[in-house]
Amino acid sequence: MSLTADDVKKIAHLARLGINPQDEGNxxxxxxxxxxxxxxxxxxxxxxVxxxxxxxxxxQRLRPDKVTEHNQREKFQAIAPQVEEGLYLVPKVIE
Amino acid sequence: MHNKTIAELARGLRSGEFSSVELTRIFLDRITQHQNLNAFVTVTPDQALAQAEAADKRLAEGSSGLLTGIPIAQKDIFCTDGVKTSCGSKMLDNFIAPYDATVVTKFNEAGAVMLGKLNMDEFAMGSSNETSYYGPVLNPWDTKTVPGGSSGGSAAAVAARLVPGVTGTDTGGSIRQPAALCGITGLKPTYGRVSRYGMIAYASSLDQGGPMTRTAEDAAMLLQTMAGFDEKDSTSVDKPVPDYLASINQKLEGLTIGLPKEFFGEGLDAGIAAIIETAVEEYRRLGATVKEVSMPNLKYAIPAYYIIAPAECSANLSRFDGVRFGYRCENPSDLTDLYTRSRGEAFGKEVKRRILIGTYALSAGYYDAYYLKAQKVRRLISEDFKKALSEVDVIMGPVTPSTAFGLGEKTGDPIQMYLSDIYTIAINLAGLPAISIPAGFLNAMPVGLQIIGQYFAEDRLLNVAHQYQQVTDWHQRSPKGFE
Structure with a gap:
């Protein structure tokens, strides 16, 4: 089985994984x-087999459909790269 | 003091011979003194001393447990509320975990004192601790060699007496291989025995946390705290936890040991084979009988593992996208650029390799040929073990084909690195428990003996290991400069 640098580029795209072009061959x-x-x-x-x-x-074990987690939005967002008014910020998706 | 086992330290604490604060200071000093080993990513002295004070109070009140006041350290794969949890990656270099892993909670409840977080291969992917973002860990027995991986910081810290007991995780040998290369005791429990909640996932159907200590008795004490059913882990198995110390002193008369001929073939260093044979001889003297068993499908373990583990890793690591936590690249132009560059800049080479392999194996048209095939092979390997373990009580063999290799020796050749896991990987595929214990030295470097048991027979493994440690002293040797 032999993969080419082009195959690597395609797989990396599927994984949304940045690879330096000069490393593709390796x-x-x-x-x-x-x-x-x-x-x-x-x-x-x-x-x-x-x-x-x-x-x-x-x-997979099932559990009763009951609320077990309480809201910890502030705590979780404290470690986010970018938040505003309780929302996670990402680059504009729709023009 | 630092040469005492956990069992001895626990007795000393309870009799008031010394306090947990004193103990904690001694080990914190040793950590500072031997920083060059790079065993820790984070040291938490303030928190540790506060925990030690609380432990001393519990000890004085008489409300203490087995591990109250005992210094431990966590592999940096276990989430610790308020403390950086890096998983050895640049991706999580800024990640302060917002909750505790179940294992961490259990140690906290037991009153153990956490000294810090231990270095490891990035996302537990590696067999030498050289893939860590924080640099390699050095093996205290010879600082030009690797400590093994992925729990390399864990093994080096225990071997150098920086901490008497630690946690590790084992997906393909990551507890047993570094334990063997650093001359300590490491137990990988049955899959489902120790909760995976808050343990950052690499390959979810294989990952299992376990104790790493100097003696089997100490491993029993840590496992007692770590093991047990956890609602928060959907793969946790609901089975009562036995008293591991209760059966540890049982004599071994009548024990049957199986030696798989496939473990002693080509590729095994003759010096290691001889040490394993001597260890088995010791077991004969303890009353065990030995017979050969066969596991014809063992040779397929590495290919099956290097499909299943990367496939699961590619799915698990898709959560690291630069949006909610972890590393984010500068000035992303659009969402795809944000994902691609954040991941590309923050993951190391080995992690990328495995994500690529896994993504390929799971992509349309290849799923049946790779992942499904590997899972079928996995069943065949597991049936080999089932058959062998119906004929014998435990299986014994080497942990690694050679002693610790040189830093940088295998980093250029991933396949050579993968092959060094040959004796450990099959056990993860089958989900069985196995322990690595010190069994001798080859050219002044430690060699481990692997003992594999029935599902949930950790008590038996600890018993078999402990009896050997009663008549040998390999586990008591310390590396030069760390006595």
Missing amino acids: YAQDLSGILDLMVQMGSLDTSE LPMAHPMDQS
Whole structure:
């Protein structure tokens, strides 16, 4: 499996992850090497095997639909990069 | 004083031999004295002394518990209300956690004294503590070598006697591997045994917090406080916590040990193999019988892990977007630029690598071939363990294929770095508990023995480890300059 610098650019965009253009080639090489490791799994027949998501095959626990958290807006916004009047500020999205 | 175990310190505190404030000062001084190891990201002396004073009061009143007044430190992956929680990343360099992790709450309630937050690989991604934004941690046994990772600060701090016990987290070996490379005891509990609430997520189906100490007895004391069901963690398992100290003195007659032949093949340093064999011999003398077991799918553990963990990491780390907390780039031109540049500027190389791999593995058209396949392989590996553990009580083997490697030696080759996790990763995939204990030295560097047990058999592992520590003294050795 071989990825190109162009593939890396596409994947980085999907992840909204800034990558220096001069590093794309290196990442392509690293990623290809890692994917080559994955090829080993291909030799295993897993057609009858169920995927395992939780070691104890425990399913997601449900809780009663009751309010358990109280509002801590001020505390949470104290660590935000930019807030105004209780709102998180980001660059303009709609012109 | 700093050479005493937690069990000894707890006795001294209760008998009034010394106070928690005195103890806290001694360890805070040692932390300052050995700053060059870079084991801590944040030291919290004022808070620690206040906690110590409160602990002394509880001790005087007689309302103390097992850990009241004992100095500990938290891996900087556990959220601490009001204290910087960096996770070893520039992304969270400005992050003052607004709440406590459940593990932190439990230590606070027990009256333990937190000295600070420990250095670690960025977002727990690394096997050498070299991916930390705060620089590498040095191994006290040889400061030109790595302490292992990702809980490298945790392991180095305990080995250098800067603190008697700490927390770590283990996603693919991050408690056991640094414990082995630094010559201390580290336990990765069963998945679901210790709450993950407030423990910054890397790979949610694998991450598990656990204790790192010098002795198994001390690990039992910390685990007693850490373990238990937590409503706030949806993967927490609702099962009573046994008294870990109650069974620790049980004799080992009749214990059956399984040695997987796949653990002793190509790639294992012959010197380490010999040390493991000697340790197993010691267990024979303690009354154990040994048999060979086989785990044919073990060789697929690394590929399966390096799909599952990055896939989960790419999803988990999508929350770091520069909007509500953490790093934000200067003058973003639009929202996409804000996300892309904040993440690009604040994540290190290894984190980026894993986000890219995970994003690729989960992208349309590749999900079945990679993630689903890896999860199926995961079941096969877990069934190998199930079968082996139906024939024996515990499985033993090495923790690492070599002793601590040199700083910078593997940073240029991520795959070489990944392969150093070969003996630990499969246990996380299966969700089993495992402990690493000091078993000897190779060229003056510590070697760890790994003991793997049944689900929720932490009591048995601690018992098996403790009995070995009654007849050996590897766990009592201190690195030169830190005696």
